[in-house]
């Protein structure tokens with residue numbers, strides 16, 4: 317372990333001085349999104365829209381094919397087809413899995429194929445790459461990279477894991493440090509704490525590890541490592557963030573127990589099924605629901621088949637606490653340990669004063685929806701505060717800064733603090749040209765706000781929504797938006 321490890325809070329505070337530069341991207345190549353404000357609906361009755369499969373559950377379902385004892389053929393239904401999930405497929409193929417896209421979100425993963433090598437991405441600090449090990453690149457998807465590193469460290473598969481230029485800036489010590497405590501050997505090939513890494517030797521010590529970050533990816537990497545190694549372990553973590561890995565392993569029959577933020581894994585047997593169904597993504601459902609509430613002129617919006625795992629419902633919960641009419645209808649079915657149901661939104665934002673996030677578990681339950689929550693907050697009259705959000709600085713962009721800049725470009729008054737945002741409502745918002753920062757969550761939040769402002773908004777590089785929500789524009793059109801991708805660039 318390093319002698320002095322900065323806390324996430326300290327690192328986030330330093331990042332403030334660095335401004336958004338650290339995570340800002342170069343000028344985007346992606347097409348813009350062009351939005352004309354106002355709702356265009358033929359009738360105002362109840363509406364139902366479907367959103368794609370959950371990104372996090374899709375990643376875990378695909379990676380289950382690497383667990384020991386996984387079936388020769390694993391079929392994943394309703395997988396998210398965005399760039400972040402797709403980014404995992406070449407890495408799986410390089411490890412000797414065949415992955416076929418059968419259409420309609422069905423991916424079939426077969427063991428025992430001839431490995432398809434990936435091209436090595438040049439790195440200014442690396443002249444000689446380790447020979448005779450697979451090179452696995454996971455694009456810009458941190459979930460894909462971190463969970464994969466955990467699995468490789470569990471199965472004892474030597475490999476290099478890398479990512480694109482943005483992912484190469486994101487922290488990997490969050491997972492490497494605990495894996496090393498468990499006896500794994502993982503080398504940084506370039507900058508310490510960053511990709512690319514070489515996974516050299518497996519976890520082998522039954523230690524009790526203590527995680528310093530709330531990141532579900534960090535916890536999942538450790539759990540997948542010990543589950544793959546069949547190594548009993550105890551994992552203490554600071555906050556209950558999304559628990560899809562725990563639910564998936566428990567659904568496989570693994571002996572996993574949690575008490576007082578301590579997870580105990582008994583190292584016993586489990587069975588990976590041959591079919592995994594992915595529920596719809598609550599983080600995607602948040603966009604049509606937000607648009608419906610911000611317009612406030614529709615009857616009822618229903619989004620069925622959504623993953624109702626409470627560790628993912630923070631966006632809806634915060635709005636419910638503020639007075640929004642959002643409810644869940646339990647569909648009385650579960651999949652892979654995940655509860656499934658319909659999200660129902662009625663009415664609009666009238667009567668809502670402000671929103672508040674002041675507890676880490678709540679923040680983690682809406683971690684990817686912070687830009688969207690800031691957009692909603694900008695339309696409320698009062699002062700909203702989104703706190704406990706220091707980990708937002710380590711996403712695709714520094715999302716505290718990029719959220720503030722995006723909402724600010726509409727005229728909103730937003731202050732960035734070390735651990736969050738204060739949004740002072742009541743400012744006059746206007747359409748215009750706003751930055752998307754090549755960050756899908758920022759771009760989709762901007763486009764959603766633009767839908768309820770008069771006039772035309774261009775979200776620069778907004779087509780990056782394909783990372784997590786390829787049919788974002790179609791879904792928003794289905795609820796009444798006038799939105800197109802500007803391919804004339």
Ligand SMILES: O=C(O)C1=C[C@@H](OP(=O)(O)O)[C@@H](O)[C@H](O)C1
Pocket residue numbers: 371372373375459530531532533534536557558683684707
């Ligand atoms: O576990 C996952 O699949 C994810 C966890 C979250 O990241 P952190 O766990 O790093 O906060 C989230 O932001 C990301 O979109 C997906």
Ligand SMILES: C=C(OP(=O)(O)O)C(=O)O
Pocket residue numbers: 400456457458459460684711712757784
């Ligand atoms: C932060 C995200 O994903 P990841 O951390 O996997 O890149 C996201 O999808 O918003």
